[in-house]
Amino acid sequence: MLQREQERAASRINDVLEEIGFGRREFTMRPIPFAGTWGTSSSISYQLANETISEEGAPELEGLSKKQAKKKTKELVGPKAQEIAEQIATRLASDDEFASIEATNGYINIEFDTQRFANRVVSAIQNQGLEYGRGERKTDRVMVEYSQPNTHKAFHIGHLRNATLGNTLCRVLDLAGFEVQKANYIGDIGMHVIKCLWCYERFHYGEEPGPADRGRWLGDIYTESDQRVNFRQDVLELLNELASNDPAFVTMVDRMMKELYKVHEVGEDVAYLLGQISNKREIKDDAFYDQETIPKFWPIVGDQLQVNLEMSRGEREQHDDIEDPIPEPSQYEDWIERWQELSERISWWPHVNRWKEEIKEEFQRWERKDPDFVQLWETTKEWSMQDFERIYDEIDVEFDTWFYESEVEEPGREIVKELMDQEIAEISDGLPVVKIDEKLGLEKETFRTMPVLRSDGTTLYSTKDLALTKHKFEEYGVDRSIWVVDVRQALYFQQIFKIMELMGFEQAEKCFHLGYEMVTLPSGAMSSRSGNVVLYDDIASAVLERAREIIDEKNPDLPDAKKDEIAHDVGIGSLKYSMLSRDNNRVIVFDIEESLSFDGHAAPYIQYAHARACRILEKVDKLPEGELTFEDLTTEEIDLIQQIAIFPSEIQRAASEYKPLYVATYVYELAKKFNDFYRACPVLQAEEPQRSARIALVDATRQVLANGLSAVGIKAPEVM
């Protein structure tokens, strides 16, 4: 609608350019960037001014050096642009279709006739309702694969970022006019599942979780399994860190070793530890003769850390023989905490290698489809799935198609055969790989080499993804395939796309990986193993509780069920918005306190604007109909009308660049402009015909706020 006006304006300018001898040009019209003005502008006169000066020359440039001439040109362009703009504006002035045409700062500014366009915008919104913003039908069939949670693991806020981004992208693409298929790809098999089930059978057999927290229960078992398997690594990591970062620890190594030898006479191991620590060389897992050395050494390490902590606090004399400055007490407290956690499990040390063997055997049970294993896998998988479905329901995220990793293992092996037959893949170091750079004839290392099967014939993630991608193209008729996945897999997806291209799939060109950065915590990267993780369920219940408190305070008379519903809309909306209001390739440091605040740039602000609009409309008997009077508008009214008018084009922009952020920003800006209007312009108390016009504007804004929130997957309650 506005685009048409812009095109018309550009075309009229071109008419004038032709008349005055510049000829027709390609240029884009941009909004006038001043508050309270609604129209379109062109900077074409700057280009023309520059051309004129450099082609025709100017008396001021005579006899100047090149550099000086350039500098002078710069000074001359501004005034000349203004001159040309004025010339164009005067010729256009005879056009009575625009409210005003002016030359300012060298730009041609064409203001719209608010009476005409405001009516057009408001009535379009009234007529289209929920459909306002929908673009023309596009021909491409799009599939967006997102969420991809692993069963047997807990759902945390990192998963929430993915689900929110992916779901919003789907909603935006759909609104933009694409046929969208929302796909989930469940990681229901793989090493993580094997580890979890091994740990269950080995240490928790026969235990039953409560029906409500099976998902979390499984996640806890997975975490335990991970801790068991990585136990030695974690222990050595701390020891090595102490050896390289704590001079007091290194200085005391002789004393510690004497103590160790008293309780544990294994000379080789004591000598090894002494040598590595005092020379700050890495202590290796497989270097010990005796499996009890580290468990015996561990209490000595703890005692030493305690001594060092006291020394760092200044409660003990400093040792003259420590040359480097010793770490802060807080650093020791951190180390002691880690030591303490590992200490509780130090008896695991001798068993770790055997456990690893057992896990390999467990993997074989899966590979040969051992019936007992498969049955256990199916029941536990179902527990996770029920949990996921509950969460998706809570956060209003949906899927049309569900893929499972376990179902693409066989097709994966077939595609590897195909790749071998077509000589795209080859055997290298005993496993099938695709040497992508070589196949593409690239000199520079770009896509590298991708393994497509393990050397023992078991499938890799890539094996399955290649098969699934082919499946999407062939069985689902997907033209444009999108993956919403962690940005760390960027190279991986480039490799997949290139292999699909090598196989001759034209759709490879329109494959797109929407990468997003990590969600970290103020205490560092999330890791379930170390317990540094915020689970969805925990943050969701905290946010819901907080939202409920505020509603109780603001709106005590509402029925309980209604309060719960609003608390849900506001709390979850706020959480989702915090995931959308930051660019996808920026790290989110998730601050729990901040997520519990509903002020400022957040979903409740937008929802509040919507509720306010609803409140005004509630007091109106009948919405105005027919031609309205939008004359002598205030700055706030003009800016608001302009904002609701650009919604459709913002949706297109977000869809074409795959940027959910644009919509999140847009709808916040809209709420802001509505609040400005709300303050400056009385609606119900206004005199007719202004009253009717404002009521219609409020109604249109309410609709666009609702549509905008819906596009980002956030509910728009009428009361809050």
Next chain:
RNA sequence: GCGCCCGUAGCUCAGUGGAUAGAGCGUUUGGUUGCGGACCAAAAGGUCGCAGGUUCGAGUCCUGCCGGGCGUACCA
């Protein structure tokens, strides 16, 4: 080594080659019987990491540095 991302107000972040670089949080001071104060106004706060280049015009594009994060053959 190679590649990708980030660097904008004290903090967290927007910013489509174009006019005076904007929000939120925090700080300080205010907001009248008005339509809901989850709101609003004012003040303070900037060498847009640095240096070149392209351009009439660069926070935005190109090149090189600096700082931080991430990825780089049988994890997913």
